[in-house]
Amino acid sequence: MKTADNRQATLQLKDALKELGDLKAALDEHAIVAITDPQGKIRYANDKFCAISKYSREELIGRDHRIINSSHHPKEFIRNLWATIGQGKVWHGEIKNRAKDGSFYWVDTTIVPFLDGEGRPRQYVAIRADITERKRAEDEVRNLNAALEQRVVERTAQLESANRELEAFSYTVSHDLRAPLRAIDGFSEAVIEDFGPLLPDEGKRYLRTIRAGAQRMGALVDDLLTFSRLSRQPVQKSQVDMGQLVRDALEELGDAQKNRRIDLRVGDLLPCLGDASLLKLVWINLLSNAVKFTGKREVAIIEIGCSAGRHATHYYVRDNGIGFDMRHAEKLFGVFQRLHRMEDYEGTGVGLAIVDRIVQRHGGRGWAEAVEGQGATFHFTVEGGAAS
């Protein structure tokens, strides 16, 4: 019986050892393994340890880990490591080491202390994984981020300074450019008032032409300022009742509609999310254009409508005015672009550029269709539709 028991025990032991050997082989394939005595002297180093540290096993055995110390970590860090494992607790962390050839490598490290019967450390087993590549990538990401942040800071500063310059420029334009125009207009008028009887009609006509020129330039300066302000002014979005905006805009255009027969057809207009004061400017410009360019019709027909889209709401103003040649449609929204002669239709040529800029700042776009001599339709969209 006894021999049978012994044989059984030996077999079990063999199996257990085989199992252990398999585990060790697998571990050696994956990890850097070292075993040290309680004083930290290396008693065992596997092949991976030798490979990464570039020391031979003979060079490592009997030495402590200072041989691969990189001086990267503060004393505090090392003290904490020893205090942890000295108390019999597992230590886990990332360590930067220095190989024999002076190159550095990073290891993700777990140190497990094994205690003797009296609770004192008997030996420490350290299992490590090479994380040099990951650390390098992390460093790179960190550096890239820092560089990116630096660039953002620089660009923001440049933008801010450009904006300040633009603001100073606009201020000067609004203040200093208007003063001489006022003088030209004012003194021309003074001549007409004070010396009118001394002037021939032709002379008075010249003065009126001078005044018209000064006033036109005043209007240009004002429109340009409005236009430049549009890019700087923040867009304050709220729910906007477009029907109400159209009624407000039409009211402001009251004078232009005097002595005119206008058949106004305003459909139900969907509300949208936008800046009410800016969108009102869009309607004022489009509607005043429609009124202006239907000036030669017996009855002007102006139709205002909208349609819902998935991502944007679309609005339009259609008129039966003089229209334009579609070949020029592209130019229409540029600053100072005019498709008609001054004598026929007055205006600064900034209106549609203002429309375009406002619509862009609402995530939409503006476009136009026309048949020369038959009328035009101006469209714009505002971001946010049925889907949002």
Next chain:
Amino acid sequence: MTDVAPARVLLVEDNPQDLELTLRALRRAGLGADVHVARDGVEALDFVLGPGGGSGAAPARRLQLILLDLKLPKCDGLEVISRLKSDPRTRAIPIVVLTSSREASDVARSYQLGANSYVVKPVEYDRFSNAVAQAGLYWLSVNQPPGLE
């Protein structure tokens, strides 16, 4: 001061052409004789408060209206508003800002400091002269100033 009739309006304007046009508009509104002109902010403050800001006890000049440009040499219009509206002796004098600037920040700042009105000078002379005449007539004949019997 050698004025026979004391000035009721102070016009503060550095641009000679705007000055002439404004005076012309005031004259045509029948207010020409009442106007004293200052060409910069310091001159304006000296005229109202006495040289060097006057002593705190000395009475300030009695005015019924100040027409004030904002962009002025030496001491700008905003500074003038701030000084006059923080002094109890001059706080009640109506100040109408008459300027080319339609910058929102100028408008807001002027009112914050206590300006009574803000008028952007129109380029068209007819509108400009109307604005000046209206402001003058309102503050001089419609408005009831304090302490004038």
